[in-house]
Amino acid sequence: MKIDPNSKSDLSAQIAKAIRDAIVSGALIVDERLPSEAELSEQFEVSRATVREALKRLAAQSLIRTQRGAFGGAFVNRLSFEEAYGQQITTSTLLLSMNAVSFDVACEARFALERACAPLAAIRRTPDQLATMRAEIFRQTQPGLSDESWCASDVAFHRALVDGAGNPVLSYQLAGAVEAMQPLMNMITFTARSRERIIALHTTIADALQANDQQATELALSDLEAETKTLGLSAMQARADHEAPKRA
Template sequence: MKKTERNQRADLPAQIAKALRDAILSGELTADDRLPSEQDLAETFAVSRPTVREALKRLAAQSLIRTERGAFGGAFVRRLSYDEAQAQHASTSTLLLSINEVDFAVACEARYALETSVTTLACARRSTEDLQAMRAEIARQGQAGLSDEDFCASDVALHRRLVDAAGNPILSYQLAGAVEAMQPLMNMITFSARSRSEIVNLHSRLTDAIEARDPAAANAALTGLEAYTLELGQGVIARRQRPRTG
């Protein structure tokens, strides 16, 4: 690990955390490796132990390290699972979209462009369980009395199953932000205006295409979903922006 170049105004914990993070990303420190002790790190970076502790807290907050107590304890490089990474990615994407108020059309374009990237693999690799899960969500969406919240959750679950049907954990991670962050935010805007029967019809077309191993038909169904979502979203936003009279 290289010593940080510092000045009096620098954020020392952030610089130390970055140096350790770079060591992890470069492979100098690998999963389950024990980090040097606080005292050794303090000497390496010529800082106090409280400064080192703050740097370690930042790494722990990023799920890069874990700490253990006892004679054989200390700070260790964390072995992060895909499920944990996906949850963090979706959470970060939700926060990013909420704070920056991304244009609805831009989010819609990105969300469906990302999802169509997995249809070929999903068609080739989908299992019977994948199809059953998607059709179970379609049946759920057609239930009378299903709340808007539950309908939206089912919507997300169906698309997440489509992504996972591609059988590639890296793609599932990359698309977690699209499916579990962008889609719920779009649902929040469009749920009051959309026709559930239209959504169910498009979801059925999508699932039929995946079952038939027909990527072109699957992408056509996603294109239909994108067009419908964009139409609804723009209509809702236009009505909200319309000045009230009287």
């Protein structure tokens, strides 16, 4: 294992890349122990500090974990779905907030993906998942629920729907799309009237899933998409008016 000292990028980035490639290619397998920092610094002919910076980069991606003490060291980490969720959500959230993605585009993507889950969920949803959805609908009917709690409950409902597809890969992919929408959703003020309409659609969805009705599920999701887009539109308008009230 050697490193090109003439390359433009940092040594720590090069070393991280070398180890990352070894992991991705399968040369290093899960739970395998990497050489100690001292050994790595010898192999790569850099200082221990540089090796450590490389290892921290990999740790940030959950590719390795470290343990102190004798027989400790850096180990190839089994990337769990939970860890992957977390990274996906952080990345998706930042991507949306930093790139001026419109509410419409984000909304369209989210519901397109959710509709992809619908046929599977209509077949596979478990009683537990149905119960979760019903419980969240019930929570949403409670008077005085804050907008924040409302949004959290909305996310919980939709995650139950997505999990209903019984496909962990889909759940992982969708987690990002659903959660990343929350900052945008939080900009919306949900009136009692709009909450009513959404609750009705949620109920329709839960009923359709309970009845194993794929088509009704997709239809209700499309209605919910339209409703959400309308809400978003007026929220954006209100915001625009607020930021430039002179034009009124």
